[in-house]
Amino acid sequence: MTDLFVNGAAGLWVDRGHGAVRELAWSADEAEVRALAVRLIARGGRHVDEATPAVDVRLGRGIRVHVVLPPVSTAGTLVSVRIPRAAGRSLDDLAAGGMLDDRQRERLTAAVAARENLLITGAGGTGKTTMLAALLSLAPAHERLVVIEDVSELRVEHPHVVALEARQPNLEGTGRIGLDALLREALRMRPDRLVVGECRGAELRELLAALNTGHDGGAGTLHANSLADVPARLEALGATAGLTADAVARQTASAFDLVLHLERVEGRRRLAQVGWFVVEDGRLGIEAL
Structure with missing residues (x-):
């Protein structure tokens, strides 16, 4: 089971890995x-x-709960629950399940080692968090992994993982600690591998700066519908952080060695494409292996 959805009085839907299915035996009023x-x-404080x-x-x-109340929600109170796996899955497990083939597994194992x-x-x-956790689990045991997330979800099978979680503002609108601030703090913690669970905004500037100043072995995830869409997504995020398209292109191409794009088709997750960034006429581009 990966997700639970309560759509007001309309009922409960459960995703067991093949899409959300309504639980007809469950009912509750608004x-x-x-x-x-x-x-x-x-319960989450x-x-x-x-x-x-x-909220x-x-x-x-790692159980993540998201709630939306009326009138923002027009369908009653909405509850979305993301359930992590009880134990992380290794890269071999993902290969055995068809998420990647043997050649891809060997290439990714070599990428982590290098x-x-x-x-x-x-x-x-599509399994971005699952893939990221599996790759990080391959890191040598003597390395220190510092993981930064908006809401903590990563479950990495590694002996030295420390995690930082963003903090939302309080009722007075103060006290917020964003991913960009946490990234700056993480750099003072001597990370051997710096990891951002998901790039969403201004933290992209801090991550690119870190990966361009000697912090290798890092990783992050990004929402994108296709490999070809990734440069435009990064340019858009860079703009929110005050970066020009040219700055995003040059820093991104220098920062990241590989892009792994995942897809979910008919309930099956797979590593669809592997690529790398290039700079074309001052704009960020991408090429597939």
């Missing part, structure tokens, strides 16, 4: 769903109400 949402968010109608929290060791910087891309639910 008041019960809202009460459930409030309790779950409170936050508060959800009309003033803060959309994301982590429960336990401390290449990796960017894993794909749409939601």
Whole structure:
């Protein structure tokens, strides 16, 4: 089971790896769903109400809960739960499950050993976090991995992993600690491998700067619908951080050695393409292996 979705009084949907399927035996009215949402968010140390109608929290060791209340949601209280695997999957496990072939497995194993910087891309639910965790698990035991996430999800089978999690603002609108600030703190923690769970905004500038100043062996993920869409996504994120297209192109091409693009087709996740960045007339481009 990977995801649970409660759509107000309309019911519960469960994704067991082949798409969301409605659980016909489960029912609750809107008041019960809202009460459930409030309790779950409170368990994560936050508060959800009309003033803060959309909230994301982590429960336990990586269960991620997202809630949206009416009137932002027009279908009643929405609860989305992402459930991590009880144990991480190795690269061999992913290969055995058909996510990548033997040639790709050998190339990725060599990339981790050579401390290449990796960017894993794909749409939601394609297995980016699973792939990232499997690759990081290949890092030598003496290395220190510093992982930075908006909401902690990565479960890496490695003896020396430290994690930093972003903090949302409090009810007064203060106290926020974003990924960009955490990246700056992480650089003071002597990471052997610097990892960003997902690049979403201004933290891209800090990550590119770090990977261009001797921090090799790093990795991150990025939402993108195809390998060809990755340069445009990075340019858009760079713009939010005040970077020009030319700066994004030159820094990205220098920072990342490989791009791994994942797809999910008919419920099956796979490594669809592997590529690398190039600079073409001052703009970021990408070429596939």
